[in-house]
Amino acid sequence: DGGITQSPKYLFRKEGQNVTLSCEQNLNHDAMYWYRQDPGQGLRLIYYSQIVNDFQKGDIAEGYSVSREKKESFPLTVTSAQKNPTAFYLCASSMGAGGDYGYTFGSGTRLTVV
Amino acid sequence: AQSVAQPEDQVNVAEGNPLTVKCTYSVSGNPYLFWYVQYPNRGLQFLLKYITGDNLVKGSYGFEAEFNKSQTSFHLKKPSALVSDSALYFCAVRLGGFKTIFGAGTRLFVKA
Numbered sequence: 001d002g003g004i005t006q007s008p009k010y011l012f013r014k015e016g017q018n019v020t021l022s023c024e025q026n027l028n029h030d031a032m033y034w035y036r037q038d039p040g041q042g043l044r045l046i047y048y049s050q051i052v053n054d055f056q057k058g059d060i061a062e063g064y065s066v067s068r069e070k071k072e073s074f075p076l077t078v079t080s081a082q083k084n085p086t087a088f089y090l091c092a093s094s095m096g097a098g099g100d101y102g103y104t105f106g107s108g109t110r111l112t113v114v
Numbered sequence: 115a116q117s118v119a120q121p122e123d124q125v126n127v128a129e130g131n132p133l134t135v136k137c138t139y140s141v142s143g144n145p146y147l148f149w150y151v152q153y154p155n156r157g158l159q160f161l162l163k164y165i166t167g168d169n170l171v172k173g174s175y176g177f178e179a180e181f182n183k184s185q186t187s188f189h190l191k192k193p194s195a196l197v198s199d200s201a202l203y204f205c206a207v208r209l210g211g212f213k214t215i216f217g218a219g220t221r222l223f224v225k226a
Contacts, residue, residue: 004157006157009155031212033212035216040123040218040219041218042204042216042217042218042219043158043204043216045213045214048212050212056212088155090157090158092157092158101160101163102148102150102160102163102206103150103158103160103214104160105150105157105158105159106157107155107156107157108155108156108157110155
């Protein structure tokens with residue numbers, strides 16, 4: 001079955017560490033996105049990518065970095081510059097701009113700073 | 115500023131009763147509107163969308179939504195709620211290009 005796989009499901013980060021969240025899709029979707037979800041705040045866009053080797057900052061990109069070397073993969077690195085990284089991170093993809101079919105989401109990664 | 119509002123943090127309804135989850139938006143032009151559902155520790159699942167045409171759109175799991183242009187609303191409805199409908203519901207608006215904004219979410223609790 002086609003879908004989006006996020007790993008790991010749970011991740012613990014120590015202060016000062018960089019961590020990378022994995023996102024892989026086999027839907028042949030062009031666009032991929034990273035959202036951060038905090039209680040009561042909905043989803044906020046971190047980064048998005050329309051095509052391979054291209055990505056754009058979203059509303060809250062500070063302290064995060066991404067790469068898009070393959071169509072199927074869009075990993076997110078949470079750097080030590082992100083001062084409040086504890087959150088639920090969601091990866092999504094869409095065919096084109098997602099206007100017709102919306103987004104397909106992964107199951108998320110819950111990141112906790114310890 | 116362009117925005118999406120879900121005025122209720124939580125909606126409580128008895129099983130078998132109709133349910134409504136409210137959404138209003140403030141955007142320019144003719145937006146594309148979506149509803150998603152999220153179960154605990156899971157990603158969002160697409161329920162339905164409105165792009166153009168009939169103001170009443172039908173989606174997955176018996177849900178439907180009514181688009182009202184004059185009130186800039188897109189309320190989610192279901193004629194008869196199930197306990198399994200209990201989840202977090204998000205309204206979303208595609209602004210154009212690759213930008214979509216999401217409401218803060220409404221938690222639906224259906225009591226048996």
